[in-house]
Amino acid sequence: MNTQANDAPQPQRLLSEVEALLRNRHRFFAEIRDGVNVNHKSRAMLLWSAIFLALFGAVIGSEHSVWQALASSVKLPLLFLFTLVVCLPTLYFFNTIFESSLSLGQNFALLLSAITMTAIILLAFAPVVLFFLITTSQYQFYKLLNVGIFAIAGWIGVRQLSQGMRMLTANDRRGARMRGRILTLWILLYAFVGSQLAWTLRPFFGAPGLPFELFRGLGGNFYTNIFASLGELFGFFIVQ
Numbered sequence: 001m002n003t004q005a006n007d008a009p010q011p012q013r014l015l016s017e018v019e020a021l022l023r024n025r026h027r028f029f030a031e032i033r034d035g036v037n038v039n040h041k042s043r044a045m046l047l048w049s050a051i052f053l054a055l056f057g058a059v060i061g062s063e064h065s066v067w068q069a070l071a072s073s074v075k076l077p078l079l080f081l082f083t084l085v086v087c088l089p090t091l092y093f094f095n096t097i098f099e100s101s102l103s104l105g106q107n108f109a110l111l112l113s114a115i116t117m118t119a120i121i122l123l124a125f126a127p128v129v130l131f132f133l134i135t136t137s138q139y140q141f142y143k144l145l146n147v148g149i150f151a152i153a154g155w156i157g158v159r160q161l162s163q164g165m166r167m168l169t170a171n172d173r174r175g176a177r178m179r180g181r182i183l184t185l186w187i188l189l190y191a192f193v194g195s196q197l198a199w200t201l202r203p204f205f206g207a208p209g210l211p212f213e214l215f216r217g218l219g220g221n222f223y224t225n226i227f228a229s230l231g232e233l234f235g236f237f238i239v240q
Contacts, residue, residue: 017044021113022120025160029167032109039105045112050077052119057204059126060146063133064206071214072204079201080115083194087111090189094182099174110164118157125149139208146205158187 017040020028032038054073061072092107102110132145165183169176198204202216 014040014044014047017041018048018116018120021045021116025163026167028113029110029164032106032113032164033168035103035106038109042105042109042112045109045116046081049080049112049116049119052116052123053077053080056119056122056126056129059129059133060205063139063142064203064208065212067212068203068206071212075201075204079194079198080118083190083197084108084111084115086193086197087186087190091183091186094186095169095179098178098182100169100172100179102168106168110161110168113164114157114161117160118153121153121156122149125153139205143205154191161187 017028017037028041032041053076057072057074057076058069060076061069088104088108088111091111092102092104095102095107129146129149132142136142162183165179169179172179200215203213206212
């Protein structure tokens with residue numbers, strides 16, 4: 001079995017690591033904890049999560065134009081990768097301070113597992129997004145639908161991160177409670193950094209009636225925009 005896996009083409013071998021993450025997470029995280037093929041796992045997750053995010057980005061951007069679809073297919077993987085790069089040192093150093101034995105590479109693989117799970121869930125929702133893209137012309141509904149899908153996928157990715165952290169640090173008894181609190185705070189930091197970076201990199205959908213823009217001005221913020229979209233959507237339904 002192992003010989004066949006080693007003889008498989010490189011993309012297939014990388015995809016097999018992602019399948020292992022889905023089918024046997026306990027073994028997957030145990031191998032990361034024991035330092036087994038950590039770099040190979042990280043390369044696999046980095047490659048396939050980027051591909052899955054690019055595909056979903058192309059889907060959500062296709063509501064506006066081909067150019068928006070291409071731009072979103074590049075910007076969505078960059079959003080997750082940049083957020084990881086910004087937040088990884090914080091998690092690593094706080095874990096180290098509170099006596100975790102995880103290396104930087106193991107922390108990186110752990111965070112990539114959460115991003116990969118998020119990317120897989122997003123891709124699974126792509127047919128739903130396409131359905132509403134075809135059957136509705138209400139832009140605010142389409143945008144909020146996708147925000148909801150991102151929230152669901154992100155929540156599942158966070159659960160993956162929490163489970164993986166517990167499994168990887170099960171033997172590090174000292175400082176375990178504080179590391180759990182630090183992880184909760186770090187998740188909040190990750191969410192704020194990610195939402196702000198998403199606002200910086202927008203648009204991902206492209207507003208109808210406006211020409212294609214690679215980037216938009218930084219006025220406002222993500223949260224006020226969501227509340228404004230909710231108000232506009234509910235106002236639309238009341239008028240209807």
